[in-house]
Amino acid sequence: MRLSRYLLPTLKETPAEAQIVSHRLMLRAGMIRQEAAGIYAWLPLGLQVLRKIERIVREEMQRAGALELLMPTLQLADLWRESGRYDAYGPEMLRIRDRNERELLYGPTNEEMVTEIFRANVRSYRDLPMNLYHVQWKFRDEQRPRFGVLRGREFLMKDAYSFDLDEAAARRSYQRMFVAYLRMFSRMGLTAIPMRAETGPIGGDLSHEFIVLADTGESDVYCDRQLLELPVPDDQVDYEGDLAALIAPWTQPYAATEDVHDAERFEREVAAERRLHTRGIEVGQIFYFGTKYAEPMKALITGPDGVERPIHGGSYGVGVSRLVGAIIEACHDERGIVWPDAVAPFQVGLINLQQGNLDTDAACETLYARLTQAGIEVLYDDTGARAGGKFATMDLIGLPWQLAVGPRELKHGQVELKRRATDERSVLTLDDAMAALLDARPRRD
Amino acid sequence: MRLSRYLLPTLKETPAEAQIVSHRLMLRAGMIRQEAAGIYAWLPLGLQVLRKIERIVREEMQRAGALELLMPTLQLADLWRESGRYDAYGPEMLRIRDRNERELLYGPTNEEMVTEIFRANVRSYRDLPMNLYHVQWKFRDEQRPRFGVLRGREFLMKDAYSFDLDEAAARRSYQRMFVAYLRMFSRMGLTAIPMRAETGPIGGDLSHEFIVLADTGESDVYCDRQLLELPVPDDQVDYEGDLAALIAPWTQPYAATEDVHDAERFEREVAAERRLHTRGIEVGQIFYFGTKYAEPMKALITGPDGVERPIHGGSYGVGVSRLVGAIIEACHDERGIVWPDAVAPFQVGLINLQQGNLDTDAACETLYARLTQAGIEVLYDDTGARAGGKFATMDLIGLPWQLAVGPRELKHGQVELKRRATDERSVLTLDDAMAALLDARPRRD
Numbered sequence: 001m002r003l004s005r006y007l008l009p010t011l012k013e014t015p016a017e018a019q020i021v022s023h024r025l026m027l028r029a030g031m032i033r034q035e036a037a038g039i040y041a042w043l044p045l046g047l048q049v050l051r052k053i054e055r056i057v058r059e060e061m062q063r064a065g066a067l068e069l070l071m072p073t074l075q076l077a078d079l080w081r082e083s084g085r086y087d088a089y090g091p092e093m094l095r096i097r098d099r100n101e102r103e104l105l106y107g108p109t110n111e112e113m114v115t116e117i118f119r120a121n122v123r124s125y126r127d128l129p130m131n132l133y134h135v136q137w138k139f140r141d142e143q144r145p146r147f148g149v150l151r152g153r154e155f156l157m158k159d160a161y162s163f164d165l166d167e168a169a170a171r172r173s174y175q176r177m178f179v180a181y182l183r184m185f186s187r188m189g190l191t192a193i194p195m196r197a198e199t200g201p202i203g204g205d206l207s208h209e210f211i212v213l214a215d216t217g218e219s220d221v222y223c224d225r226q227l228l229e230l231p232v233p234d235d236q237v238d239y240e241g242d243l244a245a246l247i248a249p250w251t252q253p254y255a256a257t258e259d260v261h262d263a264e265r266f267e268r269e270v271a272a273e274r275r276l277h278t279r280g281i282e283v284g285q286i287f288y289f290g291t292k293y294a295e296p297m298k299a300l301i302t303g304p305d306g307v308e309r310p311i312h313g314g315s316y317g318v319g320v321s322r323l324v325g326a327i328i329e330a331c332h333d334e335r336g337i338v339w340p341d342a343v344a345p346f347q348v349g350l351i352n353l354q355q356g357n358l359d360t361d362a363a364c365e366t367l368y369a370r371l372t373q374a375g376i377e378v379l380y381d382d383t384g385a386r387a388g389g390k391f392a393t394m395d396l397i398g399l400p401w402q403l404a405v406g407p408r409e410l411k412h413g414q415v416e417l418k419r420r421a422t423d424e425r426s427v428l429t430l431d432d433a434m435a436a437l438l439d440a441r442p443r444r445d
Numbered sequence: 446m447r448l449s450r451y452l453l454p455t456l457k458e459t460p461a462e463a464q465i466v467s468h469r470l471m472l473r474a475g476m477i478r479q480e481a482a483g484i485y486a487w488l489p490l491g492l493q494v495l496r497k498i499e500r501i502v503r504e505e506m507q508r509a510g511a512l513e514l515l516m517p518t519l520q521l522a523d524l525w526r527e528s529g530r531y532d533a534y535g536p537e538m539l540r541i542r543d544r545n546e547r548e549l550l551y552g553p554t555n556e557e558m559v560t561e562i563f564r565a566n567v568r569s570y571r572d573l574p575m576n577l578y579h580v581q582w583k584f585r586d587e588q589r590p591r592f593g594v595l596r597g598r599e600f601l602m603k604d605a606y607s608f609d610l611d612e613a614a615a616r617r618s619y620q621r622m623f624v625a626y627l628r629m630f631s632r633m634g635l636t637a638i639p640m641r642a643e644t645g646p647i648g649g650d651l652s653h654e655f656i657v658l659a660d661t662g663e664s665d666v667y668c669d670r671q672l673l674e675l676p677v678p679d680d681q682v683d684y685e686g687d688l689a690a691l692i693a694p695w696t697q698p699y700a701a702t703e704d705v706h707d708a709e710r711f712e713r714e715v716a717a718e719r720r721l722h723t724r725g726i727e728v729g730q731i732f733y734f735g736t737k738y739a740e741p742m743k744a745l746i747t748g749p750d751g752v753e754r755p756i757h758g759g760s761y762g763v764g765v766s767r768l769v770g771a772i773i774e775a776c777h778d779e780r781g782i783v784w785p786d787a788v789a790p791f792q793v794g795l796i797n798l799q800q801g802n803l804d805t806d807a808a809c810e811t812l813y814a815r816l817t818q819a820g821i822e823v824l825y826d827d828t829g830a831r832a833g834g835k836f837a838t839m840d841l842i843g844l845p846w847q848l849a850v851g852p853r854e855l856k857h858g859q860v861e862l863k864r865r866a867t868d869e870r871s872v873l874t875l876d877d878a879m880a881a882l883l884d885a886r887p888r889r890d
Contacts (some may be wrong), residue, residue, distance in 0.1 A: 177608065
C-alpha cells in the first residue's frame, strides 16, 4: 500500500480525552475514530489489525473442532424471557422497540439464541460434542464507556458455545477451549495467564479469565511466576485426546484476579521470590454452566439409552476488538506501538527518505514490487514528508520492520533495515535486505 | 468437512412461510434460521456462501482502488440532523435511546458518517480521489419483511463512498465502481445488467441499479438482449485509465426497471426480436450525488488554487446477504440449488454410498485427504443415511461436483463423478476423478 493512497490520519498531539496508553496510541496512529461514546469507526490501519486477530481466533477455533455460524446483532426480548435473563439483565442491555412495538435488544451475549438454534436442529447424542461459534458485533450500554476499545459499547466478540450430553463430556469441551485460548493469545504475541474467575451473569460453577499482563491493566492480579515460563501447546495438539495433562500445569499454580484473590493462600503456596503482583487486562473468559440454559429453554437430547435430558453447556468469549487495545498496552514504548509480527497491519514500512530523487524513487519502487510480489505486506511512505517525520510516523504505527532508502547509502547500493522492537539497525544491500525480510515472514501456525 | 461433525439441518418439507424459491431453498438446505421477522441467523452452510461473496466484493473493490474501513452499526441521531435526513427518513429507520436518553439509530446507510470521517481527516486535493468502503450489518425496519434474505431487516451490505474535487473527477470514480460491479457480479456467476435508476432518498442525478435476471425476480425489467452477450471487463482493466469506452456498450442499449420504463422508447430503439421483458432482482445500486452531503455537512477540500470547496460524492451499495438469495433465484432447479463454482460453500460433495463398508470407507478417507490436501473444499457425507437420501441432500445443497463411492464401482477401482449443473456423470478411476476435480478448481480472478 502506498501511503499517498492510504488514509492514515496520525496526530502529533496526545488527545486529551484518552486516559490510557492504548487509547492514546490508537487515536494518534489513526486507527480509530470515536463516533459516539464507546462507539468507534475502525480506520484502515485499525481494521487491518482487527482482521489479523479475527483470523487467528478463527483458525484456532476451527483447529479445536468448533463450527462457525453467524447470529444477528438484534434479538427478540421474548427469547431472553425464556431463560429469565431479560428482567435480570441490567441497564447495560440496549432495549429497542421496532415500528410495530415489538421488543428487541442488541445482543450483549448469545447463550439464549444459540440454545434456541441448537434445540431446533439437534436431537441426537450422535451429533455431540458440538461447539458453535461466531464473531459478531455486540453492545453493552456501559454507564461510563472509557479506555477506547478496551471498554467500548459496540464491540466485536468471538463467542463459542459447547453442547454435551453430560458433565464429563462438557468438561472435555471446556478443556479444548482452554487449550485453544492458550494457543490463540500466544500466537498474537501475548502472555495470557488463565485465572480462576467468578461466573457472574453467565452463571455456572467453573470459569477462567485469560489475563494479559500489562502494567497499565485494569485490575490487580496475583500469580506464580512459573506461569510466565510455561510452554504453550503446539499446533500438533490432539483435540480428540485427553487434554487434562496439558492443562494441569496451567491450573495448579496460584493465579487470581483481585476479585477472588486469597492473600493467605498466595503466601502459603507461592515462594516469596515467585510471587508476582501486577496488573492485567481480561481478553477472554470461558464458562461451564451445566444445564442453566438448557433446562428453562428445554434444549433436550436423547442419549444412547433413549432418555431425553437437558444438554450441558459452556460458553467461551474473546474480546476481539478489545484485544487490539490489550496488545498495545502490552506492546508499546515511548515512541509508539510495537506490533507483534502476527498481528501487525503491515510487516514492513518502506521509507523513501528523499521522495522525488530518481535513485531513491527507483529503488523504492523495486523493493515495493519485490516485497509485494513475495506476499509481504508493505506500507510504502511515498509522500513528500521529511525524513524525520517519516521515521516518527513509522515508529508510532509500530510496523515490525522499517526499510529506509536514502541517497547516501544507495550510492553504495545499500539501504537501512531496522527492527522496531529492538531498534537494531543494519545497512544491507537491497538483495540482503530482501532476503532478511523474506526470512522474517511470520510463520502461519 | 465431515457431515457427521457439521450442522446441516436440511428439511424434506417445504416451509409454509416461504413464498419464493430462494427462501424455501435456503430454509430447506439449512442455510439460515429466522430469529425474528426479517432477522436471520446464518448457519454454517449459509455463512460459507456469504463469506465467498464478501471476498469477491472485497477483491474487486481493492482492485478498483477503494480503501476498506469499518463503521459501527449504531450512529448518533445528531449526525443525521446535520444532513437533514433524520426527520426525512421514514419509519424504516430504527431509532433507539440509550440508558442516558441519547438518541441513536441503527444505520440504514452511511453517507453522513463517512462524510464526517472524511471531513475530519482529509484536507487537500492531493489525497483525492478517495473511495472508502466497508462491509457491515445494516437495519431497515421494513413494514413487511419477506422473501427471506432478499428483503430482510438486518442485512449485510457493502457500501462505498467516493470523494472528488469536482464533478468530472467524481464521474470517473463512478465509472470505476461501474466496472468493478460488472466484474464482481460476473465472478459470482451472475448476469447482472446495469439499468438507469431513480435516486430516491440517497439523492443525486445519476444512478444505476444492477439487476440480476431471474423469472422469480421482484420487479419487471425491460432491456435489449444484446446486453446479455456483452463481455465483462477482464482483470487487466486499468482503473487509472479512461473507462468511458468500456462502459459505453453497457449504458447505450435500452435497459430499464418498471419504475422508469418508457414503452414508447423501448419499441422505437430496440428491434422486436431483441426486446426482453422479464423479471429481475436488484443486487447493487450506485449513485453520483454531487455536493448533497458535503454542503450541509461542510466537507470541504482545498483545491490546487487554494480555494476551499465542497467535495463531490457518490455512494455504491451491494447487498451482500441479499446476493445469496439472488444467486439462488438465478441458479436452481427442481431438485435444489445449483451453486456457481465461485460462491459454492464446498466444491465437492463426497458421498460414501455404504458407510461402514471397509472398502468404501477407505476409498472415501483417501479421497477426502487428497482433496483437502489439494486445497479443495469437500463436504464428506460420512453419515449412515441411505444412498438415495445422500444424493437428494447433495442435489438440494447444490455443490458443483458430487463424487459417489459405492462398493460396485469400487470393485473395478472406480467412482462416479457428477456435475450438479448438467447432471453429466462419468465413471472414473480414483486418480482420474482427482485429476478432473483439480482441473476444475475455480480460478481466482
